[in-house]
Amino acid sequence: MTSPTPIAVTGATGAVGARVAQQLHDAGVPLRLVVRDASRAPRWEGGAAVEVVEASYGDSAAVRRALEGIELAFMVSAAESADRVAEHAAFIESARASGVGHLVYTSFFGAAPDAVFTLGRDHYATEQLLRASGLGFTALRDNFYADFLPMLAGEDGVIRGPARDGRVAAVARADVADAAVAVLRELHAAAAGASGGGAGAGTISPHVGAVYELTGPEALTLAEVAGIVSELGGRGPVVFHDETIDEAYASRASYGAPPWQLDAWVSTYTAIATGELARVTPDVERLTGHPPRSLRDLLAAAAGPAR
Structure with a gap:
């Protein structure tokens, strides 16, 4: 038995949300894609029903309409901005008012009120809003995306930043999507069992209130990242330069970014x-049943088969 209501997927035009939507559709799950621009939403021929509705997080009336009748939603964090927590708050309240029962939220690894990565504080604040909302929720705390690490290198092949010899257990976006799909499908099946009185009816999913920390299989220094990108990135040599904090702010000042964004860049x-x-x-493997992809795996796959 399947739940009579679709899963709502936000961010379905983005890298993670699109993967989640694709996998759920391939599994025969009915979907409602909540996007800002319907013309960019993925389209499929045949399969389970797919609705596309337009709404931005800050437009409470549109979100309430978009989530009407929805029990389970995938909430991709809003684009980085000075107002992101306010957008999240508006979305969560609209979801509650619409009768949504559970939100699966893409948070950040180490989310805390005093996180060094300044945007991690936004994610902590959002998790607190979820806890206070009365909704069921699951937080997927993603580490930095491994897919993004090669982009840290400038056109001159240098990764610059005050990272010293610290390490990052970056996670592949595909693994985040796989984990989200696993959680969403189990919650959807549990809702179907509850509504139909079948097996599992009356039980509480272990994902309710759960916080998962999604990482890759290893923690790399940025010097090690540079070495892997040099070997497999297809762009020539890449090196890491350990800036001071003052140098980091100075080297980014020319972009004219607002202070909150400069803080986010440097605190990366x-x-x-x-x-x-x-x-x-171990959370990626716990949820998906497969080991997480490494940076080397990602770059080798992107390069294609050896010739």
């Missing part, structure tokens, strides 16, 4: 330096 590296992102966890 200082969070690595302090060891906040170094811990490797």
